[in-house]
Amino acid sequence: MxxxxxxxxxxxxxxxxxxxxxxxxxxxxxxxxxxxxxxxxxxxxxxxxxxxxxxxxxxxxxxxxxxxxxxxxxxxxxxxxxxxxxxxxxxxxxxxxxxxxxxxxxxxxxxxxxxxxxxxxxxxxxxxxxxxVTEDEDVSDGYVLYAPVGETTTYLVDNDGETQKTWESDYEPGLSVYLMDDGTLIRTGQADNDVFGHEGGHGGIVENYDWDGDLLWTIEYSSDTYCAHHDIEVLPNGNVLLIAWQLISEDDAIAAGRDPSSVADDGLWADSIIEMDTDGNIVWEWYIWDHIVQDFDSTKDNYVDDVSEYPGLIDVNYELTSSDLNEEDWTHINSIDYNEELNQILVSVHNFSEVWIIDHSTTTEEAASSSGGNSGMGGQLLYRWGNPQAFSAGTEDDQILYQQHDATWIPEGYPGEGNILIYNNKAGKLDDDQDYTTVVEFTPALNDDGLYDFDDDLGYYGPESVIWTWQDDPPTDFYVSSISGAQRQSNGNTIITNGQETYVIEVNSDGDQVNGDDGEPWEYEYEGDSNIIFRFERYTSDFAGFDGTELDDESAAEQYFGVTIDDDECIIDVPGFGFVYICEWPYVFIYDQQSWVCISDTSTSVDASSFSLSTLTVRDHWVYDFILGWYWTRDDVYPWMFIVEVEPDRNPHWTYFADVIGERRYFYYVTPDQWRGHGRSGLDEE
The missing domain is CATH 2.60.40 (Immunoglobulin-like)
Known part of the structure; x- marks a missing residue:
C-alpha cells in the first residue's frame, strides 16, 4: 500500500x-x-x-x-x-x-x-x-501566576510586573500552581520524604486556597514507597490527577527483566498516575509497571523477541545515557494534561523523550490490563510520539523531542485547538549536539474513533514532522536544559518560560516577541531570591476566576448592587426605582436596603440621618463619617466611587468600596491597600 x-x-x-x-x-x-x-x-x-x-x-x-x-x-x-x-x-x-x-x-x-x-x-x-483570530502584536492582556522554587509564596503579577495578589503556604512548591475558574488556587507542595525528597520536582502535597488565602483543603500522597511529583491536573469533577513515583525494589526490577546493571541498590522509581478526590481518597490508578515489556531476559514472562511490535507497552530497559538519567528515576514524567472530550490523559515522559496518551475511561482494574475502556486497550499506551527509539523503532533521524517539558493539548477555540504544544528543552542536541531550546506544535494522528493510527510504513506513530516551531535567532541564544513550559493564548500568541533564568516572554505565530505598553519587547522577570521557576501560567483579564475579585473588569456596582454605570456621563440606573442619577466624579453612593442616594457635590455636607449615618462630608479625596468619626481617604488623583451599604442591625455598619480607574473597575468587600484603613469595621481615625 x-x-x-x-x-x-x-x-x-x-x-x-x-x-x-x-x-x-x-x-x-x-x-x-x-x-x-x-x-x-x-x-x-x-x-x-x-x-x-x-x-x-x-x-x-x-x-x-x-x-x-x-x-x-x-x-x-x-x-x-x-x-x-x-x-x-x-x-x-x-x-x-x-x-x-x-x-x-x-x-x-x-x-x-x-x-x-x-x-x-x-x-x-x-x-x-x-x-x-485577531493576532495581537502586543502582549496579551492578563496576568502571570508562578511559585518560585524554594519559596512558599505564590505570585500573580500584571503585565507591568506589579504584584496583584499573593498566597502564602507552609510548603515550597512541588512544582506546579494553577488558578481555578472558581477563583481558588491549586498549589503543589513538597512533603518531607527521606526516599524521594532529594530528587528535583518531588511533591506529595496538594493544597487549595480561596482568593483571600484561606486554606480550604489539603491532600497528601507521600510515603517511603510512593510520592507525587512535578505536576497535577484538576478534572472537571474536582478530582486531582497526580504524577507519582512508585518504588520498585532491586529484586522486583530484575525479576521483571530489567538489566541488573541498570538497577540501583535502592531500586527503581516507576511512574504512575493517581486520581484522588479532595478528601484524599484514591478513585482511579494507572501504573507503568503493569505495562512493561523487554527483550533482555528470555526467562521472564514479559519477554518478547521484538519490542517494536508492542508500541502500547513500555520497554523496561530503555534509558537515556547515564549522564542524562537519574540512577533511580527511570521515566521522569514531568507534566500531565487531560482532554475531557476524549477522556484521555497526556503526559510528558522526560527520560524517554516522548509524550504518551492514556485512556482515562477505564476502571482501575481495566487500567492494569490490556482491554477495556473506550479504546478497548485498557491501560496500554494509546499513542506515543517524539522518539520511536524508545520502543526499538525508527532511528536517530526520526527523533524530534529531547528531554521535553509541558506537553499540553491546545484548548478548544484557540488557534491550533486539539494540537499538542511541547517545550522541547534540548532540541539542539539533535542538531549537531548544539545547546538550544524550541517550542513545537504538532497534530497527533487522531482518527474519527478517538484512537490513533499507527503508520505501518514508518513503523511508529506519525506525524513525521511538526506544524509550528519557535526558536530564537540565533537558536543558541535561548537554551533551557530543564524545567519551563509554553502556553498558547486565545489570540494565537504563545508565552514561553525560561525557568532557569526566571523570566517569561510572549511571541506571535511568526516567532517574533510581542511588545509591551512601552513599545518594547515584553518580558517579565522575577527578581526575588529564587533562581528557578518551574513554569509561568497566563490568565487573561476575563478569566472566570477573577469574577467578583478586585481584578474583575465588570462594574462593581452592577455586579453587587444591580446598578448600571455609564462611565462617559456617569449615569447610574437604579433598578426598581424608575429613575436615573447623574453624578460627577467623585461621588458617594449610599444604600440602606430600601433606598439610594448619590452625593456628587464634593464641597457639601449632606444630611444622611435617614441612613443611620448622621452626616457624610465628601471632598475630592476623602469622605468623613460623623457617626464613627472615620475618614476614608485616597492617596492618588484617580476618579473613584465610594459605595456605603448600611445594615442598621449591625454595629458598626458595614462598608463596601468600589474604585473606578478609567475603564477598569475594582470592588472591595474590605478596605483596599490604596485606602488608608483597616477593613470593613473601621479605618484610620483622625
Missing part, C-alpha cells in the same frame, strides 16, 4: 482588514493520507481580512502518472473558494492558490483533490477547520 501526503501552508495575506494589522499566521503541516481519503488536516489560522491560502498536494507517483509515465491532471478545491492558479512543481507535487475573505466566519471547509490514474478517477476529501 502506498502512502501520500498533503501539505498546506498559509501564505501572507494580500490585504488586511481594518480590524487587524497582523499578518496571517504562517502554518504548515504534513499528514498521511491514502488514495481515497484524508485522515485529518490541521486547522488553517488567520486574521480578519482578505488573504490567500496556498495548498500543496503531494501524491505517490503511481497515482499521478498515466500509462506513458506522464503526469495526470489534478484538481484541487477548498470549500467554496476558487483556486486562482494550479501549478505543478514536479511529477507528484501540485500547488493551488485560493483567495479568502476572512471577514466572514468560514468554519469547516472541504479540501478536495481529484485526479485520474491508471485505476480510474480518484478523490481525496478532508475537513479543514478555519479559525480566524
Amino acid at each position: 502506498s502512502y501520500h501526503f498533503v501539505r498546506t501552508q498559509i501564505a501572507t495575506p494580500t490585504l488586511l482588514s481594518r480590524f487587524s494589522t497582523a499578518l496571517l499566521l504562517a502554518v504548515s503541516f504534513l499528514i498521511r493520507v491514502d488514495a481515497s481519503s484524508v485522515d485529518s488536516v490541521s486547522p488553517i489560522y488567520g486574521t480578519q481580512g482578505s488573504g490567500s491560502v496556498t495548498v500543496t498536494v503531494t501524491l505517490g507517483e503511481d497515482d499521478l502518472l498515466d500509462a506513458d509515465q506522464n503526469a495526470v491532471p489534478v484538481s484541487v478545491n477548498l470549500g467554496d473558494l476558487s483556486g486562482t492558479s494550479i501549478a505543478r512543481t514536479d511529477t507528484t507535487t501540485v500547488t493551488a492558490d485560493f483567495t479568502i475573505d476572512a471577514d466572514e466566519t468560514l468554519g469547516a471547509l472541504d479540501l478536495e483533490v481529484t485526479f485520474s490514474n491508471l485505476n480510474g478517477a480518484a478523490a481525496i476529501y478532508s475537513k479543514v477547520n478555519a479559525f480566524w
Whole structure:
C-alpha cells in the first residue's frame, strides 16, 4: 500500500482588514493520507481580512502518472473558494492558490483533490477547520501566576510586573500552581520524604486556597514507597490527577527483566498516575509497571523477541545515557494534561523523550490490563510520539523531542485547538549536539474513533514532522536544559518560560516577541531570591476566576448592587426605582436596603440621618463619617466611587468600596491597600 501526503501552508495575506494589522499566521503541516481519503488536516489560522491560502498536494507517483509515465491532471478545491492558479512543481507535487475573505466566519471547509490514474478517477476529501483570530502584536492582556522554587509564596503579577495578589503556604512548591475558574488556587507542595525528597520536582502535597488565602483543603500522597511529583491536573469533577513515583525494589526490577546493571541498590522509581478526590481518597490508578515489556531476559514472562511490535507497552530497559538519567528515576514524567472530550490523559515522559496518551475511561482494574475502556486497550499506551527509539523503532533521524517539558493539548477555540504544544528543552542536541531550546506544535494522528493510527510504513506513530516551531535567532541564544513550559493564548500568541533564568516572554505565530505598553519587547522577570521557576501560567483579564475579585473588569456596582454605570456621563440606573442619577466624579453612593442616594457635590455636607449615618462630608479625596468619626481617604488623583451599604442591625455598619480607574473597575468587600484603613469595621481615625 502506498502512502501520500498533503501539505498546506498559509501564505501572507494580500490585504488586511481594518480590524487587524497582523499578518496571517504562517502554518504548515504534513499528514498521511491514502488514495481515497484524508485522515485529518490541521486547522488553517488567520486574521480578519482578505488573504490567500496556498495548498500543496503531494501524491505517490503511481497515482499521478498515466500509462506513458506522464503526469495526470489534478484538481484541487477548498470549500467554496476558487483556486486562482494550479501549478505543478514536479511529477507528484501540485500547488493551488485560493483567495479568502476572512471577514466572514468560514468554519469547516472541504479540501478536495481529484485526479485520474491508471485505476480510474480518484478523490481525496478532508475537513479543514478555519479559525480566524485577531493576532495581537502586543502582549496579551492578563496576568502571570508562578511559585518560585524554594519559596512558599505564590505570585500573580500584571503585565507591568506589579504584584496583584499573593498566597502564602507552609510548603515550597512541588512544582506546579494553577488558578481555578472558581477563583481558588491549586498549589503543589513538597512533603518531607527521606526516599524521594532529594530528587528535583518531588511533591506529595496538594493544597487549595480561596482568593483571600484561606486554606480550604489539603491532600497528601507521600510515603517511603510512593510520592507525587512535578505536576497535577484538576478534572472537571474536582478530582486531582497526580504524577507519582512508585518504588520498585532491586529484586522486583530484575525479576521483571530489567538489566541488573541498570538497577540501583535502592531500586527503581516507576511512574504512575493517581486520581484522588479532595478528601484524599484514591478513585482511579494507572501504573507503568503493569505495562512493561523487554527483550533482555528470555526467562521472564514479559519477554518478547521484538519490542517494536508492542508500541502500547513500555520497554523496561530503555534509558537515556547515564549522564542524562537519574540512577533511580527511570521515566521522569514531568507534566500531565487531560482532554475531557476524549477522556484521555497526556503526559510528558522526560527520560524517554516522548509524550504518551492514556485512556482515562477505564476502571482501575481495566487500567492494569490490556482491554477495556473506550479504546478497548485498557491501560496500554494509546499513542506515543517524539522518539520511536524508545520502543526499538525508527532511528536517530526520526527523533524530534529531547528531554521535553509541558506537553499540553491546545484548548478548544484557540488557534491550533486539539494540537499538542511541547517545550522541547534540548532540541539542539539533535542538531549537531548544539545547546538550544524550541517550542513545537504538532497534530497527533487522531482518527474519527478517538484512537490513533499507527503508520505501518514508518513503523511508529506519525506525524513525521511538526506544524509550528519557535526558536530564537540565533537558536543558541535561548537554551533551557530543564524545567519551563509554553502556553498558547486565545489570540494565537504563545508565552514561553525560561525557568532557569526566571523570566517569561510572549511571541506571535511568526516567532517574533510581542511588545509591551512601552513599545518594547515584553518580558517579565522575577527578581526575588529564587533562581528557578518551574513554569509561568497566563490568565487573561476575563478569566472566570477573577469574577467578583478586585481584578474583575465588570462594574462593581452592577455586579453587587444591580446598578448600571455609564462611565462617559456617569449615569447610574437604579433598578426598581424608575429613575436615573447623574453624578460627577467623585461621588458617594449610599444604600440602606430600601433606598439610594448619590452625593456628587464634593464641597457639601449632606444630611444622611435617614441612613443611620448622621452626616457624610465628601471632598475630592476623602469622605468623613460623623457617626464613627472615620475618614476614608485616597492617596492618588484617580476618579473613584465610594459605595456605603448600611445594615442598621449591625454595629458598626458595614462598608463596601468600589474604585473606578478609567475603564477598569475594582470592588472591595474590605478596605483596599490604596485606602488608608483597616477593613470593613473601621479605618484610620483622625
